[in-house]
Amino acid sequence: MAREKTVEHYDVIIIGGGPAGLTAAIYAGRARLKTILIEKALIGGLATYTNEVENYPGFPDSPKGEDITNLMKAQAQKMGVKIKLTDVKSVDLVGEEKKVETFRNTFVGKTVVITTGGRPRITKAENEENYLFDKGISFCATCDAAANTDKTVVVIGSGDAAIEEGMFLTKFAKKVIVSVLHHEGKMDCNEIAKEAALKNPKMEFIWNSAVKRFEGEGHLDTVVLRNIKTDEEIPVKCDNCFEFIGYLPNTEIFKEQIKMTGAGYILTNEKMETNIEGVFAAGDVRDKWLKQVATAVGDGAIAGFAAEKYIAESEAFHDVILQKDKPGLTFIYNAVAAESIDFLLEIEKIENHFEGSIIVNRVDIYKSSGIADRLNVGEFPAVVLTVDGMVKERYIGHLDSVKIIENLEKICDTCH
C-alpha cells in the first residue's frame, strides 16, 4: 500500500540545484513568489566537481565550484526559497496545475523550471560497470584526487575537463596517463591547457587510443586500451581511472512531454520557454552552445524572470480578461499596425454605446502574445466576447462593429 503523500502548492517549482536552478530560485524568490527547489543529491550540481573555477566573473582567486554554489544557495535561502533534497519520481506538466512527484510529496506548481543538468558519460567498455565510482573509475578529480597521492592514474579524454582535471591530478598522483582518441599532438581542449599538459613532466599520453576493457580483482588495476588504428591492445597498470568524455542530459522523466533534441537536450527559445506553457528549462539541460557556470547563471536569471511574468499574465488573464462581473469584450491589437489602430476608435464607440454594462479590455500584443495565445487568437486585430468567464464569440480579421454590437446586445439581454 502506498503511503499518503503530502500535497504542497507553489508558484515556482525548480527541479535541479546547480547554478541555473539556484539563480532561477534567487530571481523567483526575490519576486516574492513561493518557490521550492528540489535537488536529488547535493546542492551545486556539476560545478561542485570542479576544483578551480577560473572563469566565473567576480571570483579572481579561482575558488572551488562548491564555494561559489554554496554562496548561491545562501542567497536563494535569504530570498525565502525552500530547498528539498530528494529525487523527482515523475512529472505531469501539461495544464495550469503542474505536478511534481517525490516519494513523500506531490508538489503542485503554477510554473516549473527544469535545471536538471547532465551526468558524466561512460565509455561502455567491457567490465566498466564493475568498477564505477568507489571501485576504481571516477568522474571527479576534486572528490578523489587526494586519495591518489603517489599513485598512477589513467585519464580518458582530451577535452577541457579531461586535461584540466588531469593536471590537477598531477599535484597528487605520481603519474597521470592520458588516453587520447586523436593522433599525436591533437587534443580537444583549449590551446593553453594543451601546452601546459604537454610540458607537465608527470603527464604521459597514449595517442590514437580508446578503452577496450577494465580489469582487476574487486578493484580496478588495469585499463586495457586499444590502438584505434592497429587494433593492438595496450594494457596500462594503474590504481584508478578518471573518465572525462562528456555529459548526458538528465531528461528521462520529461520524455513524452517536453520537446528535446535527439540527444535528449531540451529545446527552448531565448526566454527559456519549452513547448509547454509555464514550463521553462535553463542551464546544461537545454540545447545550447556553451555550457559554463556563467551561462547557466544567465539562463537561470531569464527562466526565473520569465516564470514571474508568466504568473503575472495568468493572474491578469483570470482576474481581468475572464472576469465574471459583466459581459466582457477584449480587443487584441497590434499597436504598430494601422488596421488595429483604426479599430480602437470603433471599440471606444462600442464601449460608450453600452454605458458601463460591459467591461472592455484592450490588449496590445506588441509586448507579449501570452494573453492572445490563451484566447486562441493568432491574427490581429481580434475581438473576443466573454460571459461568466467563458469565451462566447471570437471575431478575427475583418471586424464589423455593427455585428459585434448586435451580438453583445443579445448577450446583455440574456444576462439581465
Added chain:
Amino acid sequence: MKEVILDCFGEACPIPLVKAQNKIKELEIGDILIVQIDHSCAMKNVPDWAREDGHNVEVEEIDDGEWEVIIEKVK
C-alpha cells in the same frame, strides 16, 4: 509501516553509515528510517549508500548543520 529514528548527532563517519546499514536490516519493506546527523560527510555517504541500494531517499536540513536523512526501505 513504521518510522524509526536513529540519532547519530555528534557521531563522525563512518559510524552513522554503519548504524544505518545495520538498522535497515531490521526494518520491513515500506518502513521509514530517519537518520539524524550533524557531520557533513555523513550527509553524503548515508544518502549515497541508500540510493545505490535502491531505497527512496530525502534529506531535510532541520537546523543549521543538522540534517535528517529519510530512507524508505523498498526492497
